[in-house]
Amino acid sequence: MRILLQPPRDARDAWCTAFATALPDAAITLWPEAPAETDYALVWKPPPELFLRVRPVRAIFNLGAGVDFLLAMSTLPPRIPVIRLEDAGMAEQMAEYITLAVLGAYREAGAYAEQQREGRWQPRARLAKPAFGVGFLGFGVLGQAVATALAPLGFPLVAWSASRKEISGVASFAGRGELDRFLAASRVLVCLLPSTPDTRDLLDRARLSRLPRGAHVVNVARGDIVVDDDLVALLDAGHLAGATLDVFRTEPLPPGHPFWHHPRIALTPHTSAVTMVDASVAQVAAKIRALERGDPVTGVVDRVRGY
Numbered sequence: 001m002r003i004l005l006q007p008p009r010d011a012r013d014a015w016c017t018a019f020a021t022a023l024p025d026a027a028i029t030l031w032p033e034a035p036a037e038t039d040y041a042l043v044w045k046p047p048p049e050l051f052l053r054v055r056p057v058r059a060i061f062n063l064g065a066g067v068d069f070l071l072a073m074s075t076l077p078p079r080i081p082v083i084r085l086e087d088a089g090m091a092e093q094m095a096e097y098i099t100l101a102v103l104g105a106y107r108e109a110g111a112y113a114e115q116q117r118e119g120r121w122q123p124r125a126r127l128a129k130p131a132f133g134v135g136f137l138g139f140g141v142l143g144q145a146v147a148t149a150l151a152p153l154g155f156p157l158v159a160w161s162a163s164r165k166e167i168s169g170v171a172s173f174a175g176r177g178e179l180d181r182f183l184a185a186s187r188v189l190v191c192l193l194p195s196t197p198d199t200r201d202l203l204d205r206a207r208l209s210r211l212p213r214g215a216h217v218v219n220v221a222r223g224d225i226v227v228d229d230d231l232v233a234l235l236d237a238g239h240l241a242g243a244t245l246d247v248f249r250t251e252p253l254p255p256g257h258p259f260w261h262h263p264r265i266a267l268t269p270h271t272s273a274v275t276m277v278d279a280s281v282a283q284v285a286a287k288i289r290a291l292e293r294g295d296p297v298t299g300v301v302d303r304v305r306g307y
């Protein structure tokens, strides 16, 4: 079987070695070497010319969970299945990141840090946990795994997705008609939606205003789901207490962007969950072996809905 590998640049050697070990029978070509045809293309944010020079015939594997970049490429071959990473070590990292943000919001870490800077000794009344709902905007592979990790902490859990979920301990809301009710129940809003034509700019002023006063927004999905100016306006107006942001419309976040120095925003450079080489290679290799046997695999992207 022929494989074209175009891995993330920072760990090229590790990806090559891991795939060679996991698929010893495969003939692996490393981009920018470009055979005219390959059975499988394994790519991470490929340059547009990749699909002009190499024709994948069986499947394209995205070496990440989000496929917005790939689906936006005009050179992406139309009919070949696109398969994404599912968890592959990212859910545990997301659980760590989001737990930190939720607990920081609940125990008012930002307000205490401010008081410390001012040299002010002032115990604050404990927030009521039953009213401190954690809302998952997007409740797929990562959202569900993070909710499972958070469950022992005792916060009410609510989720919003395209289709309704039956998961014990989680109140499920589905579709646009139920979005406002979901937002009203989310004291911490955790965005884990894919970026699609349907979700871009979803969190604008009107929607963010539906969150309860004092709410905290955590965006670990994609920057273009949030309208930056509207988020800043609601933080400045005091409707929102804080935001934890890992993803941005433009990355790296441009110097001078208002997020950089906003006192109620904590930001990280798209590191909430990084791709783990070994777990990802094991998953992709297992799916390639399944496809070679003629078995179905999960994680196949629906190009019409965009995830």
Ligand SMILES: NC(=O)c1ccc[n+]([C@@H]2O[C@H](COP(=O)([O-])OP(=O)(O)OC[C@H]3O[C@@H](n4cnc5c(N)ncnc54)[C@H](OP(=O)(O)O)[C@@H]3O)[C@@H](O)[C@H]2O)c1
Pocket (backbone or CB within 6 Å): 065, 066, 067, 085, 086, 087, 090, 137, 138, 139, 140, 141, 142, 143, 160, 161, 162, 163, 164, 175, 192, 193, 194, 195, 196, 198, 199, 220, 221, 222, 246, 247, 270, 271, 272, 273, 274, 307
């Ligand atoms: N910051 C990082 O480092 C990082 C790392 C990994 C992933 N991500 C981002 O996280 C996203 C989620 O990953 P995942 O693996 O959990 O994806 P997933 O399994 O595909 O889950 C997506 C969820 O969003 C829901 N959804 C999609 N479009 C919707 C719409 N228009 N209305 C309502 N719900 C909608 C889906 O609903 P249904 O369940 O009903 O289909 C599903 O629950 C990725 O797309 C990626 O952009 C970021």
